[in-house]
Every structure is written in structure tokens, then in C-alpha cells.
Amino acid sequence: MALLLLVALGGCGRPNDFADSGLSGGAPDPRVEVKHFFTLEVPAVDLEAIQRKHVEECTRxxxxxxxxxxxxxxxGAAKADTALRVPPQSYDAFAAILTAPPARMTYHSVKSIELGAPMMDQEKRLAAKTKLRERLTALLNDQSVKTAADLIAIEKELAQAQSEIESATAQLDQLHRRTDLIGVNISYVGVVNRFGLDLTPVYQALQAVGQTIVMSLSALVYTLAAIVPWLPILAVLVWLLRRALRRRAAARGT
Incomplete structure (x- = not known):
């Protein structure tokens, strides 16, 4: 069951006061996956450099x-997205880097996902399959008389149990990985300011006009492609019609 905690934050306030603002990662819960979602406004010309810097700092x-x-x-409409997994002890430092100028945080939310139930299911499944493997191994090592068919059946069941153990172990490790690290999803929005004006709507309108022209030309090409194969037939029909009309006119004249 997912428990959703939304913390809407503006760009003002004290960017480094994470304990009060709700940005702090807090102590990790071994049964809960935590994800933080950020939306950052950055200068469009610096967007790629800022995104790269954040990734490099987080990797460090x-x-x-x-x-x-x-x-x-x-x-004027550059956008970028980054998804990372951050060690809990490094989250506060990384959050400070994210919200440092020239970036301006316009949105932040935290999502907590309870993974206790799926973890317990995998643990029970792993324990049951491990016991089954032990019983099958003991049965296989039993010196009592067994037919070849019995040995083949036991080995087949043992291989199946081992495969299911490996699968359950991998899934359990993945669940633990999700709870051991804090997920951070960042959406960057490039902002273009010219003389205090955001010209993005103008660029979008120009793009819409260009797209309309392209679609109109495309429709014209499709129309011509549909008509051209019929032009020779239409020309023959017109020629025959004109010829018939001339003959009729000549017959009336005589």
C-alpha cells in the first residue's frame, strides 16, 4: 500500500533548512521505499550543464x-529528467546541491511505498523452497534402493527448487535495494527570459504555424499521389468524349 505525502514548496525560503522544509531524507525504514520528486526551473542555456553537474555531484x-x-x-522550452538512487546519509547534501542557485525549486513531493508485505511473501517463499531443497538433497543422498526413474524425478525437482530459490533471492535483494536507497526524480524546466519576458509562447506559436504548413503540404502530396495514377485514363476519356462530340457535330452539319 502506497502512502503519499505531498509537500508543495515554492522557490523562496531557506533552501538549506531541510529539517524544517520537509526535504530531509530522515532515518530509512527497512520496509519502506522512499521517493522524492523535484521540479526545478533553471536558465535554459545552462540546463544541460546543471543537469550534468547534479549527476556528477550525486555520483561523488x-x-x-x-x-x-x-x-x-x-x-525556450528545453526540458530534462533525471532519476537517481541516493544513499540516505548523502541525501541532505544532495538536496542542498539541487536547490542551490541558479536552480529554483517549484515543486517537491515525497512518496513512501510500504514493501513489508511483498518482502514477507518473498521471505516465506524462500524459506519454504530452502526446506524443500534440503529434503530433496537428503532424499537424493539416501543410500536406500531407488530406481533410475526416482533419481531423475528427484534431480528434476531439486533443480526446480534451486531455480525458484535463486529467483526469490533476486527479488528479495531488489526489494531491499529499493528500501536501502532513496529514490530522487528530478524534472528540469528551462526558462528563457529576454528583457524580463518569457518568449516561450511565441516560439510555440511559430512552431504550431510551421507544423500546420507541413501537415497541409503532406495532405497535398497524398492527394496528388492518389490522383496522378488516374490522369492517363482521364485524359483518354476526355479525348474520346471530345471526339464523339465532334463527330456528332459533323453529322448534324451534313
Whole structure:
């Protein structure tokens, strides 16, 4: 069950006072996955450099980069996204780096996901399969008379149990990994200011006009492609019609 705690924060206030602002990572719960979501406004021209700096600083603090993207669909609307996993002891330091100028935090939320139930399920499954493997191993090592078919069946069941143990162990390790580190998802929004004005709507309008022209040309090309194959047939029909009309006119004249 996911417990969602939203902490809406503006760009003002004391950026380094994490204990009061709700940015502090806090003590990790071994059964709870914690994710922080940030939206940062940064100068569009510096967006890529700021994103790269944040990744480098986080890596220095022992973070894991899980996803990163950068897009510049049009001037003034650059956007980027980064997803990282941060050690709990490094979270406060990284949060201070994120909110340092020239970045301006416009949104922050925390999502806590309870993983106790799936962890318990995997632990029970792992314990049951481990006991089964022990019984099958003991049965296989038993010196009592067993047929070849019995040995094959036991070895098959033992291999299946070992495979399920490895799968359960991997899934349990993944769940522990999610609770051992703090997830941080960052959305960067590039801001362009010219003489105090944000020209993004103008660029978007120009892009929309250009897109409309391209779509109109595309429709024209499709129309021509549909008509051109029929032009020879239409030309023949027009020629036959005109010829028939001339013959009829000549017949009336005589």
C-alpha cells in the first residue's frame, strides 16, 4: 500500500533548512521505499550543464543513475529528467546541491511505498523452497534402493527448487535495494527570459504555424499521389468524349 505525502514548496525560503522544509531524507525504514520528486526551473542555456553537474555531484556522493534524458523541442522550452538512487546519509547534501542557485525549486513531493508485505511473501517463499531443497538433497543422498526413474524425478525437482530459490533471492535483494536507497526524480524546466519576458509562447506559436504548413503540404502530396495514377485514363476519356462530340457535330452539319 502506497502512502503519499505531498509537500508543495515554492522557490523562496531557506533552501538549506531541510529539517524544517520537509526535504530531509530522515532515518530509512527497512520496509519502506522512499521517493522524492523535484521540479526545478533553471536558465535554459545552462540546463544541460546543471543537469550534468547534479549527476556528477550525486555520483561523488555514492548515488546510482537510473535514467537521464534531455530534450530541446524548441527554443525556450528545453526540458530534462533525471532519476537517481541516493544513499540516505548523502541525501541532505544532495538536496542542498539541487536547490542551490541558479536552480529554483517549484515543486517537491515525497512518496513512501510500504514493501513489508511483498518482502514477507518473498521471505516465506524462500524459506519454504530452502526446506524443500534440503529434503530433496537428503532424499537424493539416501543410500536406500531407488530406481533410475526416482533419481531423475528427484534431480528434476531439486533443480526446480534451486531455480525458484535463486529467483526469490533476486527479488528479495531488489526489494531491499529499493528500501536501502532513496529514490530522487528530478524534472528540469528551462526558462528563457529576454528583457524580463518569457518568449516561450511565441516560439510555440511559430512552431504550431510551421507544423500546420507541413501537415497541409503532406495532405497535398497524398492527394496528388492518389490522383496522378488516374490522369492517363482521364485524359483518354476526355479525348474520346471530345471526339464523339465532334463527330456528332459533323453529322448534324451534313
Amino acid at each position: 556522493l555514492g548515488c546510482e543513475l537510473t535514467q537521464s534524458s534531455l530534450g530541446r523541442p524548441n527554443q
